[in-house]
Amino acid sequence: MSKRQSAYLTSLLSDPAPALDAPSPEEAPAPLPSPEAAAPAHRLASTALLARESALARLANGEVKQVTQLLLDPARVRIWPGNARYQAGLTEETCRDLIDSILAEGGQKFPVVVRRLADDPAYEYELIVGTRRHWSISWLRANNYPDMALLAQVQSLDDESAFRLADLENRARRDVSDFERARNYRHALKTFYNDRQNRMAERLNLSKGWLSKMLTVAALPDWAVAAFASPADIQLKVCYGLAQKLSALAEDAPQALKKAKAEASVIAAEQAERRKAGSPSIPSVDVVRRLSAATQDAAGEGESLFQANSAHGRLAVSVLSSNRNGATLRIHAGSGASDDEIVALVAEALTALTAKGKGVKP
Known part of the structure; x- marks a missing residue:
């Protein structure tokens, strides 16, 4: 608002000049009604304008953030690759509770977080937080709800800020496994923190020891990951010891590692047969036990x-x-x-x- 407009508002709100001849006590008027009742319309309007000016000033000074929410076509929103969620694990079955909730509410209850794109003609926005919501809205649009839109909050974020925001969101999600987060941390360590674990732990407000364990689990080789029914089954508490052992074997006991790899192939084939037959998968605890036993057997053979x-x-x-x-x-x-x-x-x-x-x- 210009200085002229501010001066105008100030003059409107200032008290009128006193009369030159004050009335005698006998001539004094009756008591005035309350200020709210007596306030003329122009003063009420000017008060509203002043409040608006104050709000705009607070916004300009950074005291208040303006939040933009839009209804978007999910097909115009791409998924940020820095997100930890295992995309292949999103199915109608895994998202059924969210789909039903969106239908009951007539839309999303909470918006996703996106940022604008300027370098990709196929997409207008990039999704930072809310992968399940994005998938569910996309599924609904393809299944009898073509007008369903993605409620999105637009923010300006660099990649490191986007990573921290997504990580904070995923910590509260039980359906994001330790392994998904661990692999995400390993990528972020190189990309944003120059392989400095201490710096990364400080930025994410995490225990240094816990972060180190997560990065150890992230180093599980792909052949070992394939032995589990799903990456979601790889949890820190169960798999940290195995990850430690395989890392050590890679340096000092190649024969034991070879046997563990062969056992992993056998387990992966069994998992595939069970999926095909509709039978329960081999639990992660049993997978860890069998891979560990294979390394011990090799050590017993003189490794x-x-x-x-x-x-x-x-x-x-x-x-x-x-x-x-x-x-x-x-x-x-x-x-x-x-x-x-x-x-x-x-x-x-x-x-x-x-x-x-x-x-x-x-």
């Missing part, structure tokens, strides 16, 4: 880096792996070795690792 027998000639101590994260030693039962003998053999194992250049660094 260890060091082996030492007790005085009775039976295997007492072996080293299964040694890498930057530490060494994995096994103390075998039934060797007949005393505690002092075991301690001496462990020391011998550490010396042997150091000689091979695989010693454990304190």
Whole structure:
């Protein structure tokens, strides 16, 4: 609003000039009604204009954000590749509850978040948050509800801000698996944070240790992922140990890794047969147990880096792996070795690792 307009509003709201000849007490008028009742129409209008000016000033100063919501054709909105959600897992079955809710409400209850595009003639917007809502509206438009529109909130976001917003949304979603988020974190670590885990943890307000575990799970090889019925079955609590083990085997025990890979192929084939027959899939706990057992079997066949027998000639101590994260030693039962003998053999194992250049660094 211009200075002229502001001055005009100020003059309208200012008190009128006092009369030159004040009336005597006898001539004084009766008490005035309340200000609201007595206020002339031009003063009420000017008050509304002033309130509008104040609101515009707060918006200009950044105290208030203007939010734009639109009804869009979902076909003109592409999915941002930085979103963690596993797109192939979105089906009528997995989105049925949301579809029914949208129908009951006559539309979405909560808008998706999009940003404008200027470099893609096929799309006008890019979806940052709300993949299930986008999929459900698209499905409804293709199934007897052609006029159903996507309610969207438009925001200006760079990629890193978009990633943080999408991550915050996905943390509250139980249908976004740990593995989906973990792979998303691995991509973001390289793309936005220059492989600096501490910086990423600070920006996302996450525990550094927890983020490190998620990134370990993200490193599960594709052949191991294929053994699970779905990526949604790969949860941190169940699969972190397996991810750690496979990472260590990749460096120190290729034969054990080969056996684990072969077992993963067998499990994947069984999962496919069960899906075809409509039978329950192999639970993730059993998948982890079988892959871990395959690596142990390979280690038992002599894959260890060091082996030492007790005085009775039976295997007492072996080293299964040694890498930057530490060494994995096994103390075998039934060797007949005393505690002092075991301690001496462990020391011998550490010396042997150091000689091979695989010693454990304190």
